[in-house]
Amino acid sequence: MRVLAAMSGGVDSAVAAALAVDAGHDVTGVHLALSQNRQTLRSGSRGCCSVEDSHDARRVADELGIPFYVWDLADRFTEDVVDDFVAEYAAGRTPNPCLRCNEKIKFSAVLDRAMALGFDAVVTGHHARLEDGELRRSVDAAKDQSYVLGVLTPEQLAAAMFPLGSMTKDRVREIAAERGFAVAAKPDSHDICFIPDGDTRGFLARRLGSLPGPVVDAGTGQQVGEHDGTYGFTVGQRKGLGVSVGDQRPRYVLGIEPVTRTVTVGTADLAGVPAVRTGVPTWTGAVPELPFAAQVQVRAHAAPVDCRVHAGDGGGLLVEFAEEQRGVAPGQSAVLYEADPVRGDRVLGQAAVAMAVERSGAVGQ
Amino acid sequence: MTYLDHAATTPVLPEVLAAMTEQLGRVGNASSLHASGRAARRAAEQSRERFAEALGARPSEVLFTGGGTESDNLAVKGLFWARRESDPRRRRIVVSPAEHHAVLDSVEWLARHDGAEITWLPVEPSGRVLPHALAEALGDGSDVALVSVMWANNEIGTISDVPALADVAHEVGVPLHTDAVQAVGQVPVDFETSGADALTMTGHKLGGPMGAGALLLRRDAECTPLLHGGGQERDVRSGTLDVAAIVGLAVATVAAVGSRADRAARLAGLRDRLVDGIVAQIPDAQLNGAPLGDRVNGGPGRLPGNAHLSFPGAEGDALLMLLDARGIECSTGSACSAGVARPSHVLLATGAEADRARSSLRFSLGHTSTDADVDAVLDVIAPVVERARMAGMGRR
Incomplete structure (x- = not known):
């Protein structure tokens, strides 16, 4: 097959490209230039967006003897991922930009272009298993990235290859070292690639400016603090609330109301929610018949929990947790899994959390 | 393929490979006084003479450099600094926006860090700079440090009339630099009759080695060095002569110009x-x-x-x-x-x-x-x- 390897400059995509070459495919490497103002050298924990990272990717491609190009997708990335990220925070939601990037850039803009140019598949270094069109968690639970791939459709998965899902990250590094790749010991990238200093709140403040509002305690209805912008908060957040409440009990963010810019906080006993309503779901395979039992993961590193999935309003879902969950933030994806301890939990699909269902059954933000 | x-x-010419291989097998610093040094110096200077002749320049007008980018940097910055030093009003650089980045980025660096002012020349749809446009941009020339217009464009191949442009510049007493990296060996380039005060060329575009080039610099042109050191190359470009590269550059240039x-x-x-x-x-x-x-x-x-x-x-x-x-x-x-x-x-x-x-x-x-x-x-x-x-x- 003619395979396009998306190469970030990190060790995972380097090994994925190498494995595609080993498998006998005709591989071409592509580095995606996503940032509009690329730095010459890497800084901090980012591992994909500097010119140095593209050189790391090119160095591996040259060792593999495969063609290598840089595709400039900075405009699309800015529009579909960065601007969306800012707009979601401005609307009081908590987006996942990696999931959005997979949905709009890697498995949309890049995949479409690859197909048009005559490629049969796109291979990436994501840690997830993909066999017979079924997307499953990586064998390396700590590195599993199936959550951010949960948004892919059967058509997108049909043209994707994830060769790393059946091995641990340690094994990936071993393979890179055996091949003499200079990136074998390159640190993992984490945080958000387009926020070079890791200061998300500062980034949003620069984009959105100061938008002060009250912090209100749910128990008393009293204002207990002020904030510079609701974008500094995520539902479930405990640290950095800047509130003083007499009873000294920890407070959690319960809700964000963007119009009045009100951040509601409350004690732990108020923070749990029994269910969430979602937007319209996407499915990785056949559309399941509702209702059904599954597991759900409500953010990138949350533990999966048992749930029951019902039809919701307007084509959305109502996901009912077996136990109350904290920190279920609107804007995050609820990724649904079918538990499978042998072959790896299978991703069924996902839907964006719209709002939590309160205990009384009334619907609140 | x-x-x-x-x-x-472009591929290295076989005669260049042979001449360089032979020279690389010899010891000798062209600045040394002993026999090995003298032999190296002889090879370098013989090459300088042949190279100069092929390009219509005098041997003393040849400054060997590390290639086109260095020559462009040396010409733009060196002429700017020297001209401004002799008259502080000369801060303006008149340049075409279609130049190679070696010229553009040098000019923009001078503007950002060293008080230069840029006047962008209008460019014809073909990419050519016309003499009357240069005349208009120069005015009386009293505040102009230099003009830089390439002989032939590296992307679209358009050739400008460098002799006519040099005449226009000289009418108001301004020196002209031309990047002739793509022109040498492709079209007739004669430094003397071109009127240019400084001309950039490089070896690897005409069958010579990479990393070897020259700036042809008129004897009366004042140029402040970028590289200070042993005083080689008229005190304008210090650094031990890369004799094998110079030999290769000369062989390539003579061959390319001849054919x-x-x-x-x-x-x-x-x-x-x-x-x-x-x-x-x-x-x-x-x-x-x-x-x-x-x-x-x-x-x-x-x-x-x-x-x-x-x-x-x-x-x-x-x-x-x-x-x-x-x-x-x-x-x-x-x-x-x-x-x-x-x-x-x-x-x-x-x-x-x-x-x-x-x-x-x-x-x-x-x-x-x-x-x-x-x-x-x-x-x-x-x-x-x-x-x-x-x-x-x-x-x-």
Whole structure:
């Protein structure tokens, strides 16, 4: 097959490209230039967006003897991922930009272009298993990235290859070292690639400016603090609330109301929610018949929990947790899994959390 | 493999390889006083004389450098600093926006860090700078440090009338630098009659080694050094002479200049067939730069080996990738270090739309090019363009 390897400059995509070459495919490497103002050298924990990272990717491609190009997708990335990220925070939601990037850039803009140019598949270094069109968690639970791939459709998965899902990250590094790749010991990238200093709140403040509002305690209805912008908060957040409440009990963010810019906080006993309503779901395979039992993961590193999935309003879902969950933030994806301890939990699909269902059954933000 | 990227670099001539290999086997620093040093010095100076003669310069006007980028930096910064030192009013640099980045970035660096003012010359749709436009930009010239206009453009191959431009500059007492990296060996270049005060050339575009070039600098031109040290090269460019590279550069230049007329006629014939064949298959392909038969100052108005075309609706880097996969090597223009395709600043300077600038390809022919190379392109260009158009412009 003619395979396009998306190469970030990190060790995972380097090994994925190498494995595609080993498998006998005709591989071409592509580095995606996503940032509009690329730095010459890497800084901090980012591992994909500097010119140095593209050189790391090119160095591996040259060792593999495969063609290598840089595709400039900075405009699309800015529009579909960065601007969306800012707009979601401005609307009081908590987006996942990696999931959005997979949905709009890697498995949309890049995949479409690859197909048009005559490629049969796109291979990436994501840690997830993909066999017979079924997307499953990586064998390396700590590195599993199936959550951010949960948004892919059967058509997108049909043209994707994830060769790393059946091995641990340690094994990936071993393979890179055996091949003499200079990136074998390159640190993992984490945080958000387009926020070079890791200061998300500062980034949003620069984009959105100061938008002060009250912090209100749910128990008393009293204002207990002020904030510079609701974008500094995520539902479930405990640290950095800047509130003083007499009873000294920890407070959690319960809700964000963007119009009045009100951040509601409350004690732990108020923070749990029994269910969430979602937007319209996407499915990785056949559309399941509702209702059904599954597991759900409500953010990138949350533990999966048992749930029951019902039809919701307007084509959305109502996901009912077996136990109350904290920190279920609107804007995050609820990724649904079918538990499978042998072959790896299978991703069924996902839907964006719209709002939590309160205990009384009334619907609140 | 079909190599049609000679403007990026061209194969080393066999006689260059032989001469350099022989010289590399010898010991000797050309600055040493003993016999080995004298032998090295003799080889270097003999090369300087032959090289100077091939380019219509005096040996004392030849400053060997590490290549085109260094020569451009030395000319632009060195002339600016020296001219301003002798008269602080001279802060203006008059330059074309279609120059190579070695000139553009030097000029912009001087503007950002050293008080230079830039006057951008208007560029014809063909990419040419006209003498009357230069005259207008210079005014009385009293505040101008230097003019820099390239002899032949590296992307679209357009040739400007450097002798006429030099006359205009000299009328108001301003020196002119010209980047002739693409011109030497392709069109007649004679330093003396060109009137230029400084001229950049490099070895690897005409069959010599990489990392070896020269700045031809008139004896009366004041130029502040970039590299200080042992005082080699007229005290303007210090550094131990790379004798083997200088030998190779001279052999290549003498050979390329000597065989220029025949080669130019042959390459122009191949190039015309390539362009005509492409346009016959893809009628909306647009030739960028001067028309094929264009003339300037009694010579060709376009480099004989240059074919630069835009393919509306296709992206240059998609075309390049598809051709590469079929064994045809060409370019979208001048590659930037990160390999990100940007719309060509040269085409933008000629007034082209960004989409046209982004949809362009440069085929550049050289001394090893054959009819078979042209046929190889004509065999695949139609399906490649069709495929690239399906992939769209990669933008909404």
